[in-house]
Amino acid sequence: MCGIVGLFLKKEALRPQLGNMLTDMLITMTDRGPDSAGIAIYGDEAEGLKMTVQSDTPQTEFDGLDGALEAALGRKVTMKVVDTHAVLTIPDDAEDDARAFMKARGLRVMGVGSAMEIFKEIGLPKDVAARFGIRQMSGSHGIGHTRMATESAVTTMGAHPFSTGDDQCLVHNGSLSNHNQMRRVLTQKGFAPQTQNDTEVAACYISSRLAEGANLGEALEGTLDDLDGFFTFVVGTKNGFGVVRDPIACKPAVMAETEDYVAFGSEYRALANLPGIEAARVWEPEPATVYFWER
Structure with missing residues (x-):
């Protein structure tokens, strides 16, 4: 439905x-x-691209993720963790390399864009919205x-x-x-x-x-x-x-x-x-x- x-x-x-x-x-x-x-x-x-990624074990997977990606790309990376998702800001021309990096680490890419961020999970809308602070x-x-x-x-x-x-x-x-x-x-x-x-x-x-x-x-x-x-x-x-x-x-x-x-x-x-x-x-x-x- x-x-x-x-x-x-x-x-x-x-x-x-x-x-x-x-x-x-x-x-x-x-x-x-x-x-x-x-x-x-x-x-x-963003000044660059925002890549939203998801992990079932965010406390482990997101610890140091920005530094590791920055080292892999050789370029500046910033990260905002939101529950099971993290929004990483990467250079405009680094999307393919960043996607390959995430795939190798078993992280799921929810979406990429200069303005868009995507947050989705199993559960009721009120619970999902609360987890991510959508309000x-x-x-x-x-x-x-x-x-x-x-x-x-x-x-x-x-x-x-x-x-x-x-x-x-x-x-x-x-x-x-x-x-x-x-x-x-x-x-x-x-x-x-x-x-x-x-x-x-x-x-x-x-x-x-x-x-x-x-x-x-x-x-x-x-x-x-x-x-x-x-x-x-x-x-x-x-x-x-x-x-x-x-x-x-x-x-x-x-x-x-x-x-x-x-x-x-x-x-x-x-x-x-x-x-x-x-x-x-x-x-x-x-x-x-x-x-x-x-x-």
Whole structure:
């Protein structure tokens, strides 16, 4: 079933409230999928790239991790530990070497980008959000997901959001029927999914289209032609936020827009406590229609 939320702030003054608003929205969706949860936050840009990694034994694995990576790269590295995740800031051109380093140490890369940080774990949204201090996080936009696993195991790597490109991530409610076929196509293009979750296939598809030069709207339009099944996708990029539903649109979805923000929720109750919601334009996204906003 799953519950998804998204919030794109139009006004800079609201940035300090992003984490708090997203947390409330996601907790409201708990009964749509209580086995795992995650949130992507687009915050202040780093001087370099922010690589978010996860470990099941953070006290051991994160001890001295920044120094070891700095020595391996021969370049300056900084680190912020947040529960089972660590956000390392690395040079712009060091991503491939840093990924290889993390793989060798058995650490999982959640996402990379100059603005994006991803935090996800097994557990209820309220517990996951509390562990990572999401309420205290600020930023321009973010997306979140609470999962009911139907097609793959309940694991950290199976939780949403999925990030398969720099500053790009995706959450999904639904199921894809041609994901195995698309895995082969995307692998040949250099965008091989790393898990069995069909949502990661959709994320890889968006990344491949963006890499080919499409904008976010064009990439979302492509899902309507190339991905079969029933789905609602909410996508975040460094400067954008987009939503698309399949032509049948059997999964619930509602959007709201004011002068201050654009919000998405699987149900209206996820939006009900947003400031100014009583004056918002509220609508159900049309089937096979792309909605996106970019800065």
